[in-house]
Amino acid sequence: MSSDQTKTAILTAAEMLWAERSFGEVTMRDIVAAAGVNLAAVNYHFGSKDELLAELFISRTTVLNRERFAELKAAELEGGGRPSVEAILLALVGPPLRWCLSPDLQRSAAARFMTRASVETVPPIKKIVDREFRHLQRFATALRLALPHRDEVDIYWGLHFALAMIRQTVTDSERLKKLSGGLCDLNDTDDIIRRIVAVAKVALVGSATAAPIAVRASGSRKS
Amino acid sequence: MSSDQTKTAILTAAEMLWAERSFGEVTMRDIVAAAGVNLAAVNYHFGSKDELLAELFISRTTVLNRERFAELKAAELEGGGRPSVEAILLALVGPPLRWCLSPDLQRSAAARFMTRASVETVPPIKKIVDREFRHLQRFATALRLALPHRDEVDIYWGLHFALAMIRQTVTDSERLKKLSGGLCDLNDTDDIIRRIVAVAKVALVGSATAAPIAVRASGSRKS
């Protein structure tokens, strides 16, 4: 097995395991067993368990953030430099949810891994929060530009709520399914994204302000 | 030190530590050091670290759920058996946020501990999810009764989103503060509760349906 194959095997195995269980609960022995490599390989390739987590987290968030950012820029081009609130939210919400609900198990695990890891308090993660922070600031800026007359406070709260719905849906979709007795369909990715975007939009734009323009029963709801 | 004092000291110390760091990262040695008791006390009083977590979690959620339920029943009485959606949401959202933003550090820690613990995957927590599950079903039922003509799917999604906003606000208020450059005031508890309830309400009732009645610029926004 080549060096690259070994590294990749470790990364993907760790991702799958950390998608379901917390950092402390997954041991290096679990990881190497799942990866089909030996115990020493992790330290050889990554230095330590902490560094493995950090490298994996950076690797995945880089790809996700790039995807989000590409959609944001595409929306900016389309809107002539002023993308709509909806387009901005779609760029924020779409990628993580498409990953999470993807039939590709590795993709799906990546989404769950990231949300799980982002709340871990182990040292290596702390170093990375800045990265994510700057990423979110781009979206905050875009939203401020799209809503120049809106109180900034409302915009930050709206962004906060959008992130909340993304996280909860990625991590706790199982409970929703059970709670609804299977009624809530978690296979219809587009419907879920629309739901989150719709609610986040109301939080941002405000129901009162939106009311006059809100002839759009576009598809955010089923009834 | 009496038996009760020791137990309480352990519980409160564990709560404070687990409010900030994950289960695996906090050792029993950390806990007993903070509690000012000796190591053997944990096993004597609780049996094991796992059981300590379980007992603490049950203890706190019992109190919180009772508070929520009391508000729900009060709303039912007031509304003649049919509480408004807003009243139901207030009963769901109010207690955890008042705890979290309370000046009482122990109360505040309790709120963060519960949200943190609820995503832990260690065995003892798994056993308790049923408790929480039934608790949420009460709210789902209340919401269904309050919105008889609404698609059930929308109701479950609305509840899901409400829980998402509660969790994110309890755990990630610090990031929101930084992201907004200190603009978002996390001291105004009532304002925050109103914001979450307002957004959850729109998610449940639907913006189009709400629009005509939504003359209420009551206080959900600042602008």
Place this chain on the structure above:
DNA sequence: GTCTATATTCGGATAGAC
């Protein structure tokens, strides 16, 4: 570069004195 075998640390649990 890979793997086995081992060193070392750490943390949960317990025995037994008081």
Place this chain on the structure above:
DNA sequence: GTCTATCCGAATATAGAC
């Protein structure tokens, strides 16, 4: 009931052969 001292397992990390 409380505490000290200790055991034992587990998990990370490493040394050294191949």
